[in-house]
Amino acid sequence: MADVSVDKKALIEGERPLFKASYGKLMMWFFLVSDAFTFSALLIAYGALRVSSVSEGLAWAKPEEVFTHFPLLYEFFHKDSPLVFVGLMTFILILSSVTMVLAVEAGHRKSKKEVAKWVRFTIIGGVAFLSCQAYEWYHFILGTTDGAYLVDARSFDGINVPGLDELSYVVMEPVGGEEGHGTPTALKLKDGSSITNPDYVKGILKRSSHWHSGVYAIPFKEAAKLNIPGLTRTQSVVVYPVFDNTGEAVGVRLNNGYPINDKKKVDAMIKTAATTDGGANLMANEYGPPAFADLFFFVTGFHGTHVASGVVLLIILLLNVNKGTYEKRGHYEMTEKVGLYWHFVDLVWVFVFTFFYLV
Amino acid sequence: MATTTGDGGAETRKAIYRTALILTALTVLEFIIAFTKHTYAGILGINESTAQTLVVITFVILTIFKAFYIVAEFMHLKHEIRKLALTILVPFIFIVWLLIGMILEGGYWGSQDAKSSMNNQTYPSEEVFVG
CATH class of the missing domain: 1.20.5 (Single alpha-helices involved in coiled-coils or other helix-helix interfaces)
Incomplete structure (x- = not known):
């Protein structure tokens, strides 16, 4: 027994490797298949919740109205550039995939210098993508930083706005609860009356968006469903200021894009309006049903986590390449394994891009 | 899968750049559709929701094409053995x-x-x- 030498390599990889692929690459493939199942489940959940919201009569968020910020263009010129930034992100990720596959190709030629070069470019691409995502999340969470107004619905008397009912909210101020957070014990309506029944309060809060200025807003349609006496008497409509090229406010626009440019009417409207910041969190968002922001955070966040771990793997790879680990080993197979993972991250983004930003 | 051909991998690199070009072109096409999609109902003389359905189907088909190129070329699955x-x-x-x-x-x-x-x-x- 003692002199039977064990060939470790044969133990792990077999005499003939399964599918002619090495053990490491095979396991990476199986991991990616399981990961693909996770992402598929998340995206299918997105589809199911979206379809159910729409057939229930709720408006789903329109991506071209949500993702409109482009660095510098937005900050300095107040310019909306729908989907342009996400296009840049897509391009960065495709490019980093190309540099990755070039690193793999250089690995086949055992060219240490070239592998290091392309892996470095890939790391830069990954970090750039993550930075873009941070910018996008920042604006998604903050929302309309130019501010929005909660205007009394009665100030729309005499202005013919199509589908105003769809756009109006019942706005309530929280009473009780801790300052800024905690569950309020009662809700104060704009006409001064309050809703104090704890069951009613609970039911309303469940369907309301919590705006950053502290007020709760429930869509009129939702409020009507709850059948709570007095709840739908007072309504508000959310309007956003519209700026011209010089940054001067020239009018307002409704949630559905309908513009109101009559300066006198706009001034009268805004005088009595409450201002708010809008934005998004896990409980509520200004773009669509709560599920929209929840899924956005979870799916793009999960993908971002994958990119971040990919960057860590790439850095380890680069250190080892520079140290000469793979030169000593005689092959650069590790580049292929990390490459498979990196391309998978790109692959997932292709789907996230289509379903979150295009459809 | 490692194929160090006589030309020092020039052929492989050509294939990589071609795939990259295809992926970029498909993404650009998706953007063109995304920015012009609201005009299709009028141009084709069909109602809004039919046009929207057509656009969604087009997006999904383009996405599957992109996924195919990434998996087949970048992840090299096309060149692995069939069973894998x-x-x-x-x-x-x-x-x-x-x-x-x-x-x-x-x-x-x-x-x-x-x-x-x-x-x-x-x-x-x-x-x-x-x-």
């Missing part, structure tokens, strides 16, 4: 099944909710508010 490719791809039948099932069910939940609200009832999923 099948082992990896066949399980995704379950995803197609889940996709069809959940989207159909999603429409059902929503319409149930909408129906019950029209009858002025509380949501089926909601606890009843006792006054």
Whole structure:
């Protein structure tokens, strides 16, 4: 027994490797298949919740109205550039995939210098993508930083706005609860009356968006469903200021894009309006049903986590390449394994891009 | 899979750049559609929702094309042996099944909710508010 030498390599990889692929690459493939199942489940959940919201009569968020910020263009010129930034992100990720596959190709030629070069470019691409995502999340969470107004619905008397009912909210101020957070014990309506029944309060809060200025807003349609006496008497409509090229406010626009440019009417409207910041969190968002922001955070966040771990793997790879680990080993197979993972991250983004930003 | 050909991998690199070009072109096409999609109903003389459905189908087809190029070329699956490719791809039948099932069910939940609200009832999923 003692002199039977064990060939470790044969133990792990077999005499003939399964599918002619090495053990490491095979396991990476199986991991990616399981990961693909996770992402598929998340995206299918997105589809199911979206379809159910729409057939229930709720408006789903329109991506071209949500993702409109482009660095510098937005900050300095107040310019909306729908989907342009996400296009840049897509391009960065495709490019980093190309540099990755070039690193793999250089690995086949055992060219240490070239592998290091392309892996470095890939790391830069990954970090750039993550930075873009941070910018996008920042604006998604903050929302309309130019501010929005909660205007009394009665100030729309005499202005013919199509589908105003769809756009109006019942706005309530929280009473009780801790300052800024905690569950309020009662809700104060704009006409001064309050809703104090704890069951009613609970039911309303469940369907309301919590705006950053502290007020709760429930869509009129939702409020009507709850059948709570007095709840739908007072309504508000959310309007956003519209700026011209010089940054001067020239009018307002409704949630559905309908513009109101009559300066006198706009001034009268805004005088009595409450201002708010809008934005998004896990409980509520200004773009669509709560599920929209929840899924956005979870799916793009999960993908971002994958990119971040990919960057860590790439850095380890680069250190080892520079140290000469793979030169000593005689092959650069590790580049292929990390490459498979990196391309998978790109692959997932292709789907996230289509379903979150295009459809 | 390592194929160090006599030309020092020039052929492989050419294939990489070609794939990159295809992926970029498909993405640009997607953007063109995204920015012009609201005009299609008028141009083709069909109603809004049919146009929207057509656009969605186009997006999904383009996405599958992109996915194919990434998996086949970048991840090299096209050049692995057939059995490996099948082992990896066949399980995704379950995803197609889940996709069809959940989207159909999603429409059902929503319409149930909408129906019950029209009858002025509380949501089926909601606890009843006792006054």
